[in-house]
Amino acid sequence: MPVTVYIPTPFRKLAGNQTHVNVAGDTVGEVLDHLGDQYPALRHMIFDDTGQIPGHVNIYINNTEVHSLQGTDTPVKDGDEMAVIPAIAGGAVALTPEQVNRYSRHIIMPQVGPSGQRKLMETKVLIVGAGGLGGPAALYLALAGVGTIGIVDFDIVDLSNLQRQVLHQNDDVGKKKTQSALETLHSYNPDVNVVIHDTPITSDNALEIIPQYDLVVNGADNFTTRYLVNDACYFAGKTLVDGSILLFDGQATVFKPGSGCYRCLFPAPPPPGLVPNCAEAGVLGALTGVMGSIQAIEVIKQVLEIGESLESRLLLFDALSMEFRVVKLRRDPKCPLCGDDPTISELIDYEGFCGAPFPGGDHVPGENGA
Amino acid sequence: MAVEVKVTATLQKVVGGQRSVQGEGGTVREVLEDLDRQHPGIMDMVMVDGQIHRFVNIYLNDEDVRFLKQLDTPLSEGDVLSILPALAGGSA
Secondary structure (H helix, E strand, O other): OEEEEEOOHHHHHHHOOOOEEEEEOOEHHHHHHHHHHHOHHHHHHHOOOOOOOOOOEEEEEOOEEHHHOOHHHOEOOOOOEEEEEEOOOOOOOOOOHHHHHHOHHHHOOOOOHHHHHHHHHOOEEEEEOOOOOHHHHHHHHHHOOOOEEEEEOOOEOOHHHOOOOOOOOHHHOOOEHHHHHHHHHHHHOOOOEEEEEOOOOOOOOHHHHHHHOOEEEEOOOOHHHHHHHHHHHHHHOOEEEEEEEEEOEEEEEEEOOOOOOHHHHOOOOOOOOOOOOHHHHOEOHHHHHHHHHHHHHHHHHHHHOOOOOOEOEEEEEEOOOOEEEEEEOOOOOOOOOOOOOOOOOOOOOHHHHHOOOOOOOOOOOOOOOO | OEEEEEEOHHHHHHHOOOOEEEEEOOEHHHHHHHHHHHOOOHHHHHEEOOEEOOOEEEEEOOEEHHHOOHHHOEOOOOOEEEEEEOOOEOOO
16 A cells, blocks of 8 residues: 655655655555665665664654654555655754645755755844835745744734735734734744844844844834844844835845945935835835845845845836846945944934934834834 | 936936936936926935935946946946935835
């Protein structure tokens, strides 16, 4: 009677590049023996010289490791699912069969593989703002199995958020955004450790919160927070995956300490009132999904160390003409933060610099309906 | 010589909602001056005290003109200018 055997990436080349193989047998041992008959090269991986299963290979039947059953004598029946999971060098724990299954569309890609998946699971990402950009970014990072996702937001879910903010649903109106985000992310992937910071990010707490994470995704909705997060990430040595949106336009880039920062891109904020925010001018809801997803992609590429990041490049997306363009972003030698003669050596008065308070700085929930 | 000028986000309202306009001139400054004749007010949104606003970037093709010759950057046939204001929105 055939059972389905899941073949993980490291062994797949030895099994005709198949993800699943149907193998007959009445016990685990028989199935493995027949598997070895079908794919002789694989036999050397699943049996040692004495015919035993080596200690670094775990065999699962329907997600249960067979040592806790009857070992190789464990009976199998038609329709059972078996998985052959090797430990992978690096000292980390092996993925569970459930994880292998959940992340299989990632794991089967050689650019990810089991080791890449474990890197994602060991990564801590901070999302600034559980709104239009932070929402899809957090969502896709949670789906990808990013181990820890921190969410910093002080706001309350408002009905007008639901035109674009995918973390929040109708029943969440009136709830804290951080709480709503936590519930949504857990409902998608209970494995993710969601850490909530139910506070505005300000000069008082930015350098306490940011160093707890490996990377930061900026989904702030105002210049005061954007300059603060930029400077704090630079001081903390963290990569900042930046995105911003208005109307039908989006901008995204990656700031790595030393290769240019938000101040190199825009040395000073506009005077208050000159560039409207989304609440004042509007924003296409689906555009936030595009830009937030791009930020999630950049985080994942960064963690996996694949592809070419948006570091030193600014991506411009125009939803109306449906054009993507890329312009160069250079570190400005005159930048007061990361230039050759920096004059900013600690967090400054961002409210004074931008001429606008931190939204939620007084922490009155619901006051900032942007 | 006419070059294409791509106008993004809030600046579009000054040029009648267009996303791309044509401007005449041999330098960035001349093209901006021409645009201001066609669409009065754009200069004030892009410049202050004779300099480009620090929250506005102008790109010649893919290069920020701040790293070229700023407003005096010469233009060639077929060049594309882009005027890009900083956007605050993350849509909280």
